[in-house]
Amino acid sequence: MVQTDLAQLTSETTEWRQILRNYREEFQECKKLLQDSARDTAKEQLATLDHFDNQFHIQLINIHDLKQAIKQHERRIELERTDQQQTSNGVFSEHERLLDSFLVLENSLQQLRMEFRDFINATNC
Numbered sequence: 821m822v823q824t825d826l827a828q829l830t831s832e833t834t835e836w837r838q839i840l841r842n843y844r845e846e847f848q849e850c851k852k853l854l855q856d857s858a859r860d861t862a863k864e865q866l867a868t869l870d871h872f873d874n875q876f877h878i879q880l881i882n883i884h885d886l887k888q889a890i891k892q893h894e895r896r897i898e899l900e901r902t903d904q905q906q907t908s909n910g911v912f913s914e915h916e917r918l919l920d921s922f923l924v925l926e927n928s929l930q931q932l933r934m935e936f937r938d939f940i941n942a943t944n945c
Contacts, residue, residue, distance in 0.1 A: 847876045
């Protein structure tokens with residue numbers, strides 16, 4: 821039973837990391853698009869481009885930090901699996917905390933993605 825629970829936790833964290841990798845790649849591409857667009861953009865829109873560039877930078881840092889926390893959690897899960905002892909409640913509570921952090925971050929990332937798409941569609945960058 822415990823092995824199954826630990827396997828499920830590992831499966832979930834692997835999925836979270838893949839989703840975060842996808843966002844990282846997408847936002848890195850968005851930053852490149854912003855840099856390319858800055859040359860042909862009216863002065864009035866440069867502040868908005870700068871805002872999005874800053875937001876992508878901040879979110880890329882947040883993605884990195886959460887991925888590192890998830891990796892550390894995965895190592896702890898693996899240690900508990902190899903020890904084959906009773907899984908500590910700390911592992912499950914940390915998993916729940918990371919899930920909450922993941923969901924909050926994912927919501928922020930989706931909002932930024934939508935705002936950026938709206939901006940791109942409105943300005944035809």
